[in-house]
Amino acid sequence: MKGPRGYVILLMSIFIAGIVIQQRYTQLKSDHLKIRESSQKVAYTSVTNTLRLVSRALADEVLQQEDILKLINDIVLNEGEQRNELRGQLYRKLYQMYARVSQHSIRQFHFHFPDGHSMLRFHAPHKADDDLIPYRPSIAIANREHIIVHGYETGRMVHGFRHVYPLNYHGSDIGTVEISNSFQQISSELSKITKATSTELLFIMYKPDLWYKLEPSQQLLYTPSILHPDYLCENAQATEFLDFGGTMQPSEYLHDIQINIRNRPQLKEKMTAGQEFALITRYSNQFYSVIFHSIKNTENKHAAYFIACTPEPDIQSLWVNALIQFAFISFLFILIFHYWRRSACFKTQQKSTEDFLQILSNNMGQGMYATDKQGRITFINAEADQVLGWQRDDVLGHDAHDLFHVDDNNHDQGCFILNSIIEGVTCRQEQAYFKNKRGEQFPVELTCTPIYTNEKVVGTITLFHDITQKLQDQMELLEAKTQLEEANRHLNKLARIDALTAIANRREFDETLSKLWKSSYRKKNHLALLIIDIDYFKRYNDFYGHQQGDLCLKQVAKNISKACMRPDDFVARYGGEEFVVLLPQTHDDEAIQVAEKIQERMKQAGMAHPDSPICSSVTLSIGICSVVPHDLTSEQHFIDCADRRLYVAKKRGRNQICHQD
DSSP, rough: OTTTHHHHHHHHHHHHHHHHHHHHHHHHHHHHHHHHHHHHHHHHHHHHHHHHHHHHHHHHTTTHHHHHHHHHHHHHHHHHHHHHHHHHHHHHHHHHHHHHHHHOOOOOEEEEEETTTTTEEESSSTTOOOOOOOGGGHHHHHHHHOOOOOOOOOSSSEEEEEEEEEEEETEEEEEEEEEEEEEEHHHHHHHSSSSSTOEEEEEEEHHHHHHHGOOOHHTTTEEEEEOOEEEEEEEEGGGGGGGGGOOOOOOOOHHHHHHTTTHHHHHHHHHHHHHHHEEEEEETTTTEEEEEEEBBTTTTTTEEEEEEEEEEEHHHHHHHHHHHHHHHHHHHHHHHHHHHHHHGGHHHHHHHHHHHHHHHTTSSSSSSEEEEEEEEEEEEHHHHHHHTOOOHHHHTTTHHHHHHBBBOOTTTTTOOHHHHHOOOOOOOOOOOOEEEOOOOOOEEEEEEEEEEEEEEEEEEEEEEEEEEEHHHHHHHHHHHHHHHHHHHHHHHTTTBOOOTTTTTTTHHHHHHHHHHHHHHHTTTTOOOEEEEEEETHHHHHHHHOOOHHHHHHHHHHHHHHHEEEESTTTEEEETTTEEEEEEHHHHHHHOOHHHHHHHHHHHHOOOOOOOSSOOOOOEEEEEEEEEOTTTTOOOHHHHHHHHHHHHHHTTTTOOOOEEEO
């Protein structure tokens, strides 16, 4: 390799090595970014699903109360001062519940009329009767189609996830109720999950989705986003947001990062199209990932971005390692080139090489040492000295296995250095153990590579680094995941149990009825339904008060449950003072026996009811329907049948069991 040809080969080799290292670095960086993007999306989805379950549990447990629904119906039917007085009653009934949940998870609790006008805002009870339809499509959909609507939606001042539930009173549509969560709440929950990664969060809104809703004076509440002219941020100077948790303002470094990335063509293109994406940027000698999560509105159109900015020390390490690898490879090529060019100066060149390797290895961020064929240490860098607690002169010439390897004579794989020498292959261990000078053991990740001379193994080079912190991070992540899964299971259970009586609620009844109906239809078995109503319960409440009324409901639920002892029998609170019992594989006469057993238990319980015109104790009226499901019947007909017979039982004087029309 003499003359220009040798230099050309050298430069080409370095160039190719640089391309390979660059491609490897780019791939590792891309993989890391995908993992970060996926973890952020999982965290965001988990938080929003959890808040949705909380809103559903609140709607199921509170808004199915008979007296609440009747009061809402009265508000719809009345006008003027009478309507305002009824609104005040509704506000007083639910305010304590609203005050409690608004401290944790609920931002807005808002009732609407069937025509889309505001009925009662708990966060602003003085403001009502304004038309919400022009800028709140979710309310229009829920009232028009009588379905539950979940999703993000902007308002004129409060934006966030809306959960809109239709309300029905005895077959009449009486409007909707909205339970919403702000992005400040979602950001707070996400911050708990991402605390270990120091993630900064930012929320920006798509201007075409918001601007048309604002009056000129309200437009001053928003400022253009640094990133793109089609997006808006809340104005930090606007005091109007203080009643809603304040504004989400970026930190100083996140503000600077936005300026750093705003002119990237990829960012402008993706944000214009409303697409999700992620990118890496460098700020103040530190790498950061910036994740853009697209938020869809209730019409499934892009409406906002939730932006997560996270410091990425791992990418910083990848970048430093890529530079070191390139420097190391370049040096090796240059070394080989000079070996052929200056064989006469071999000893001088060898000394220079050792010095350079010492400097390079001392700054490579990993422990490194070399051994001869007998396992004696011939070279060690500063990082290894520091981690192991030894001085360089104290370890050179000593057996590495005896000095700091944890005894692995009984290990299935044996000593990794001996394996590398004997087998002549590179050995990798994701978790081995070393001990320092004080005898303290610590986990390491290592690679042991054999050194060849004339095709014979003459020693090894071992690279290692302490993974104590990495293992701790993995354990903390696993623990956090376990806690989150347990919280989700607990919330799911709460969403299916009636909070007062501790038996199944209406939602669980609907799902259980659907399952048993399909099973009975398939097997052609009888299925019986009992609808049970506490006689003169309103008089009981008026006489004793609501607290004693709650105790009465608990006692009735307990007696019904004890009367239904078969494993497949199902008891639930249907709403207010009504209970339901599902009895699989049960004919009319068997269902009547269960109903009689329930009434007998209530008679034995002897719960005093002085204001009852029919009996001195609490009594029950029961309607029974037992059918074999077929194509001409439906679940709703089944419920209606039992409900009619309950009505007949009450018409006959109450404290009756009716099993036929």
